[in-house]
Amino acid sequence: MKKINRLGIALILIILILTLVKDVTALGISPGRQTMDFEPNSEKEITLTVFNTEHKDLTAAIFVRGELGDYMQLQETQLKFSSGDSEKSFNYKIKLPEKMDKPGQHYAEIVIREISDAKEGNDIVIGALVAVVSQLEVKVPYPGKYATANLDVVNAKPNEEVKFFVRVNNLGEENIENAIGKITIFNKKNKEVAEINTNNLYVKSKDRIELAATWIANASLGDYKAVAVVNYDNLETTTESNFAIGDFLLKPLDISAKNFKLGQIVKFNILVENLANRELKGASAQLLLFGGNENQVMDIKNTPIEIDASSRKELIAYWDTENVKEGNYVGKIILSYEGKTAERQIRTVVKETEIKTEIIGITAFAVDVPEAESNPDKGYILTIIIIILVLSNIGWLIYYKKFRKK
């Protein structure tokens, strides 16, 4: 009966949604942006693809906008789609002038706009329409030498090699004989931590190169800023990037409970350390324990708190042990802050007046290994069973076929 009711509600909801959603329209274009370098009097033909993702009968107008619009020629001004057309392509030509005075980026836009059905005498009146734009970016070189730079930081893990890549774009008319970068790393308090140099390279006009540098991250975990100053033929450009050393900045140190008595509510003190050079917000720990048949016996969590930079704090969580029996339990601690989580295995020994929890790999005490843990890997056994079953089936099939032939 309940099932029928749920089905009825679901049907009503679907009908309601279908009634409310009167019209769906969609339009797409690829590529969304094309880039070309300015060359006097150069000509280029570019192909664009328009997508009719809703598979509808649709007419789309094509037109040109932007400062370079006068240099563009459209070969078509309309595209007609039937419901069977998912995409259509068209070409346009750009013919650049002899000279463009202003260096930098110049744009033109090719706009694909749905044409309202109402204009064609259809009854449906749509109050809004969609249009999609493919941009053409023409880069006019700067006189003399001119470069821009971007900085990427890769693999920022503690005590490992952090890689810095400085991308240098030569946007000038002249080649750059020598480009070299100096990268300075600052901590959260804006104190300089390290300074490293990149290799040096020659950069052709309108070309792009990458300068590289490495640094061993022998610094505390947390947030840093890298500032790269690129020197190119006695000119300079600066770029910076923020990065963090370490993926997870909260470390569990100990789980303890004082004055324990089985059957009562126990207060857990979960000691954690903020490894970062900054405050961590919303730090919390969730403790989960499971019994012999993987029955969950505990799922507790503290109220999220803030933890100061490079400091330790106890997170408090409570567990009602009313229906809990003496024994060994396995489980995990899940630590979280600012939307990040990490977990570690734990095991707990519960006795009448004592409870001990070990964070595996961090704290240790002598406990009997729970029965569940001493078992061989269940997945391994399952694989063997499946292989045996498959092989016996194949054997049976071969035998059966031979027998039938005879």
Added chain:
Amino acid sequence: MRLKNKYLGIGILIIAIFILFIANNNLIIQVYPKNSSVITERQPTFEWAGKADNLIFDDNDKFVSPVIEDVNGNSYQIKDKLNFTTYYWKLTGKKNSSVSQFKVDSIVALELKNQTNLYSITNVGTADLNVESVEEYPSAWKITGNLILKLNETNQINVKNKTIFVGRQI
């Protein structure tokens, strides 16, 4: 019929010899993305024939800042989204593959749903979009609003006058 079977047999033999040749020589042949192709997927599954240990790709033809992935089998879907640029890729193993290149192009796409007076607009393309709402006049567009729509993001807008939502890549 016999002739057809003969050709089929020869075809299978050639393919088998080719596979054996690749296997014995530890050759790695790149299959997808094809060399000099243009794709619109930002997390493509790379495919190849032969045994490879590492998939290496970079937007720099000298592989200055490569992404290196350990691979098993003959395909690998990358974890992070690619940018809209040209990429170079190769595979290394007992022997290395050649270097192939492909270009990732963006798709700018908008979906508009009309629910009574309320319109919901969704970015269904592959790039983050700057969406302008404009009123159209014979000589020009008058911009009445603007919003940023991240990938797959939806925004609901109340439309009073006839409006065009114009999406362009950020």
